Amino acid sequence: MSSNRPSSESPTKPDSTPRFWNDPDKRALIFQGLIVLALGAFILTVVSNTLHNLEQRGITTGFDFLSVEAGFGILQSLIPYSEADSYGRTFIVGLLNTVLVSFLGIIAATFLGFLIGVGRLSKNWLLAKICAVYVEIFRNIPLLLQIFFWYFAVLRTLPSPRQSFELFGGYLNVRGLYLPAPILEDGFGIVWTALIVGIVATWLFKRWADKKHDESGREYPVGLIALGLIVGLPLLVFFFAGAPVTMDYPALKGFNFRGGVTLIPELIALWLALTIYTAAFIAEIVRGGILAVPHGQLEAASALGLPRGRTLRFIIIPQALRVIIPPLTSQYLNLTKNSSLATAIGYPDLVSVFAGTTLNQTGQAIEVIFMTMAVYLTLSVLTSIFMNWYNSRSALIER
Amino acid sequence: MIKRSLITATILSAATSGHVLADVTLDAVKARGVLQCGVSTGLPGFSNPDDKGNWKGLDVDMCRAVAAAVLGDATKVKYIPLTAKERFTALQSGEIDLLPRNTTWTQTRDTQLGLNFAGVNYYDGQGFMVSKDLGVKSAKELDGAAVCIQAGTTTELNLADYFRLNGMSYAPVVFDTSDQTVKGFEAGRCDVLTSDQSQLYALRIKLEKPDSAMVLPEVISKEPLGPVVRQGDDQWFNIVKWTHNALLNAEELGVTSANVDEMKKSKNPNVRRLIGLEGPKGKGLGLNDDWAYQVIKQIGNYGESFDRNVGAGSPLKVNRGINALWTDGGLQYAPPMR
Numbered sequence: 152m153s154s155n156r157p158s159s160e161s162p163t164k165p166d167s168t169p170r171f172w173n174d175p176d177k178r179a180l181i182f183q184g185l186i187v188l189a190l191g192a193f194i195l196t197v198v199s200n201t202l203h204n205l206e207q208r209g210i211t212t213g214f215d216f217l218s219v220e221a222g223f224g225i226l227q228s229l230i231p232y233s234e235a236d237s238y239g240r241t242f243i244v245g246l247l248n249t250v251l252v253s254f255l256g257i258i259a260a261t262f263l264g265f266l267i268g269v270g271r272l273s274k275n276w277l278l279a280k281i282c283a284v285y286v287e288i289f290r291n292i293p294l295l296l297q298i299f300f301w302y303f304a305v306l307r308t309l310p311s312p313r314q315s316f317e318l319f320g321g322y323l324n325v326r327g328l329y330l331p332a333p334i335l336e337d338g339f340g341i342v343w344t345a346l347i348v349g350i351v352a353t354w355l356f357k358r359w360a361d362k363k364h365d366e367s368g369r370e371y372p373v374g375l376i377a378l379g380l381i382v383g384l385p386l387l388v389f390f391f392a393g394a395p396v397t398m399d400y401p402a403l404k405g406f407n408f409r410g411g412v413t414l415i416p417e418l419i420a421l422w423l424a425l426t427i428y429t430a431a432f433i434a435e436i437v438r439g440g441i442l443a444v445p446h447g448q449l450e451a452a453s454a455l456g457l458p459r460g461r462t463l464r465f466i467i468i469p470q471a472l473r474v475i476i477p478p479l480t481s482q483y484l485n486l487t488k489n490s491s492l493a494t495a496i497g498y499p500d501l502v503s504v505f506a507g508t509t510l511n512q513t514g515q516a517i518e519v520i521f522m523t524m525a526v527y528l529t530l531s532v533l534t535s536i537f538m539n540w541y542n543s544r545s546a547l548i549e550r
Numbered sequence: 551m552i553k554r555s556l557i558t559a560t561i562l563s564a565a566t567s568g569h570v571l572a573d574v575t576l577d578a579v580k581a582r583g584v585l586q587c588g589v590s591t592g593l594p595g596f597s598n599p600d601d602k603g604n605w606k607g608l609d610v611d612m613c614r615a616v617a618a619a620v621l622g623d624a625t626k627v628k629y630i631p632l633t634a635k636e637r638f639t640a641l642q643s644g645e646i647d648l649l650p651r652n653t654t655w656t657q658t659r660d661t662q663l664g665l666n667f668a669g670v671n672y673y674d675g676q677g678f679m680v681s682k683d684l685g686v687k688s689a690k691e692l693d694g695a696a697v698c699i700q701a702g703t704t705t706e707l708n709l710a711d712y713f714r715l716n717g718m719s720y721a722p723v724v725f726d727t728s729d730q731t732v733k734g735f736e737a738g739r740c741d742v743l744t745s746d747q748s749q750l751y752a753l754r755i756k757l758e759k760p761d762s763a764m765v766l767p768e769v770i771s772k773e774p775l776g777p778v779v780r781q782g783d784d785q786w787f788n789i790v791k792w793t794h795n796a797l798l799n800a801e802e803l804g805v806t807s808a809n810v811d812e813m814k815k816s817k818n819p820n821v822r823r824l825i826g827l828e829g830p831k832g833k834g835l836g837l838n839d840d841w842a843y844q845v846i847k848q849i850g851n852y853g854e855s856f857d858r859n860v861g862a863g864s865p866l867k868v869n870r871g872i873n874a875l876w877t878d879g880g881l882q883y884a885p886p887m888r
């Protein structure tokens with residue numbers, strides 16, 4: 152290059168500030184800028200092209216439909232909903248139903264997955280084998296089939312409402328599980344207060360006990376005291392307040408049971424299938440996490456004379472969790488996304504209600520799908536953020 | 551799942567194609583040599599594959615008639631089964647050329663989805679089917695019932711209106727296909743199955759024990775069902791509209807698949823115009839002059855199609871009722887071909 156230049160500059164003096172296109176940092180900046188511009192232009196063209204074409208084809212666009220009356224019923228809603236509500240509300244109803252089944256699924260799958268993962272490592276041969284078989288079976292059968300199995304093969308064979316099975320004051324039939332619901336009366340507020348007091352007191356006590364433990368090595372029965380404060384105290388208050396709760400029992404009126412709470416079979420089937428399927432993966436993650444704790448740690452613990460329970464609590468679990476949490480997060484995300492298979496059995500989740508009926512009734516595919524995708528993205532990001540936060544708390548602190 | 555890919559297709563096609571779909575369907579169908587026709591996933595009488603896998607029904611005849619008019623061969627149809635939820639997206643995205651799938655003509659669908667209804671090939675209304683041992687005689691007694699319905703239909707909306715108007719509560723159990731809806735009804739998941747009345751008769755014969763169920767007398771809505779096309783392609787819209795009109799005019803003039811050849815000798819100018827010997831023929835539609843002849847020859851007239859698929863000659867045994875020609879006191883009336 153320099154030889155091509157008219158050599159008015161002194162050739163001996165090194166160019167300390169290179170031309171900006173020769174500076175890799177600046178060049179990178181320019182390229183990045185160009186890419187952002189190109190991407191922006193691309194998105195802009197796609198959006199304006201889409202709007203233009205939709206208009207040309209006489210397809211209504213925009214989000215005005217969200218305030219229009221929906222006019223259709225939804226089987227299960229966590230918030231008050233009637234057909235006189237808006238399409239916007241069907242979005243919320245569907246969203247909450249998705250959140251409900253995902254939440255229930257995550258709790259149950261975690262619990263079951265941990266049991267089975269630990270069970271696979273058990274010294275009891277039979278238990279370990281049963282757990283291994285569980286994992287192999289349920290993670291290898293496609294989830295949709297499992298949902299169909301529970302819904303069509305199991306729940307569909309239950310009797311009609313008039314011949315319901317009776318259990319725990321509730322009823323089980325082909326229309327679902329009908330359970331008595333507690334109705335809190337006026338005096339119940341004091342029980343909530345007691346619960347909050349219990350939780351705060353436990354937290355304070357734990358801090359104090361930890362401090363004492365650090366200073367003197369003395370142990371306090373934190374678990375027992377926590378149980379007493381969080382469960383015992385509200386319970387005592389509850390009875391002293393004269394048990395301010397009445398039960399609303401479901402009863403057969405006309406065609407169906409009314410009163411109490413109803414778990415519709417669509418929810419039960421989906422919940423069961425999501426739980427059982429995801430638990431198989433979680434079990435493997437848990438097993439891997441525990442096996443990842445170096446054996447030397449165990450030996451060191453027993454050399455120090457730590458009893459088995461404490462070895463588990465203070466040595467194994469904290470180290471295993473470090474390995475378990477990242478893949479566990481992605482299982483939670485999977486479960487949430489898999490819950491959209493709900494539409495196959497008519498559980499009114501977001502995809503079934505909003506991206507299904509609402510989309511069809513309004514015909515506004517692009518807006519509806521956009522909103523639906525945004526929801527799954529947001530749910531996933533929120534779960535990730537929470538799990539990352541939890542992960543950073545339980546991560547190994549290098550000293 | 552089909553639905554997702556359909557929606558993606560709409561979005562992509564809407565986002566990328568630079569021109570409007572004007573007057574392109576006819577050319578596309580001719581170039582392809584087959585008509586892509588959206589039908590139901592299986593509804594006896596309207597669109598249902600028989601035991602040899604051939605599609606049969608009143609709506610299927612609409613597909614065949616258009617194929618006969620455009621391509622001269624009623625067998626040149628590719629049937630694309632769609633659930634109620636999928637159908638409009640499939641049409642909007644160009645996946646199908648024509649949608650005769652027991653689809654109700656409503657203002658929203660006609661004006662907001664970029665679609666046009668080319669006529670009414672069946673006047674229907676929504677009804678209820680219940681199990682006989684429920685002991686219900688009227689829809690007014692259905693307070694608190696669980697109702698099986700299909701997602702993405704006018705049925706869903708009418709049901710809500712009806713129960714609200716009558717101050718009754720209900721639990722909507724919503725499925726994607728009529729098969730699932732029927733199974734849900736049979737398994738007792740719901741007390742009532744609601745749908746267009748014609749379809750209730752069709753679904754009833756799909757039951758394991760058809761005699762255990764009955765259709766209630768109430769008809770709670772107007773459901774004019776007809777073939778749908780994309781808005782903005784007037785030529786194609788005209789073709790479908792006039793194919794339907796030809797079927798009706800043929801019945802009115804007594805022209806059938808059996809006598810259409812003989813009718814070529816007819817002196818009646820109406821008949822001669824119908825089969826393209828005189829009058830406007832095929833030019834304005836961009837079709838061959840014998841287009842309507844082909845339709846009648848290969849499909850028959852509206853009455854024949856009705857009879858064979860849903861009427862006396864079929865297991866459904868539906869009366870012509872309001873679907874009779876206007877000359878017989880019904881609503882079926884086609885503008886003259888001249």
Ligand SMILES: N[C@@H](CCC(=O)N[C@@H](CS)C(=O)NCC(=O)O)C(=O)O
Nearest residue numbers: 590591592634653654703704727728
């Ligand atoms: N005419 C109504 C209802 C159409 C409809 O989809 N009916 C159901 C009857 S249950 C059906 O045809 N199902 C057949 C299928 O799912 O393929 C509409 O246009 O919304």
